[in-house]
Amino acid sequence: MERLDGGSAIPAEWRGGIVALGNFDGFHRGHQAVVGRAVTRARAAGAPAIVATFDPHPVRHFRPDTPPFRLTSLDQRARLFAEAGVDAMIVFHFDAALAALSAEDFVTDRLAGAIGAKGIVTGEDYTFGHAKRGTTAMLADMGVAHGFAAEAVAPVTLDGAPVSSTRIRAMLRGGDMRGAARLLTRPYRIEGMVQHGDKVGRTIGYPTANLDLGRYLRPAYGIYAVRGRLADGRVLAGAANLGVRPSFDPPKELLEPYFFDFSGDLYGQMLEVELVEYLRPEAKFDGLDALTAQMEADCARARAILAG
Helix, strand or coil: CEEEECCCCCCHHHCCCEEEECCCCCCCHHHHHHHHHHHHHHHHHCCCEEEEEEECCHHHHHCCCCCCCECCCHHHHHHHHHHCCCCEEEEEECCHHHHHCCHHHHHHHHHHHHCCCCEEEEECCCCECHHHCECHHHHHHHHHHHCCEEEEECCCEECCEECCHHHHHHHHHCCCHHHHHHHHCCCEEEEEECECCCCHHHHCCCCCCEECCCCECCCCCEEEEEEEEECCCCEEEEEEEEECCCCCCCCCCEEEEEECCCCCCCCCCEEEEEEEEEEECCCCCCCHHHHHHHHHHHHHHHHHHHHC
């Protein structure tokens, strides 16, 4: 799949595509329905299937002090789009200029002009343009004038409620990893470069791969059963601490997975960690012996969960 800059001219081979338009953070069941509809229409028309998304998230522009909330990085979304059959991803850089663009100009200049879209697919609640004036009804009306057919996909529901990123975030903050995974169709994943830490873990027999949480949403602090996915395709089972490590000073927020039966060097490698199940909250222990005993119990429980 090709990644394109929404601020530059789109190559001729990608013009005339069917475009799924939205933020798609998390790429949950609802997002998958929108993108899936665009892919289906594109295949039927013999046209490119394209996702147009925004980075950074508009919330980050309008409310820069908002605590981290992202469910997926742009790289993760690109891989998920590719797996869904998308041919190209167009990334609009969300800045002051884009925020000030009217809904009419966004359609005329970006969707019809720069992209040359022949079809647009959104969710029913999608809004766009300055002050969110643009609606799906406006998009459909403007499509008639600009030569594209706009379609809005109804929300996907699960357990009697719409699937949404807001609902998923609430589950993650509450430690309901299985519930979040049902809405996402996969476990919540945090990806980052493995960095050097203070190496205390290796002195007690539990060497960890330390990851900064960056702009990801912070799930419940605590201990998790996890799987690590390496760039070479290997999948490692393990247990991880996510939080500030109350037994150590100074506190430092990290995701620290320990992988069972693994002895390789992961420093400097990209690692994606799946948070499969929440085991318990973080706790402060009176000494390394008590900490080690609890880690043994946590790892045994994580092994059983992941084996099942």
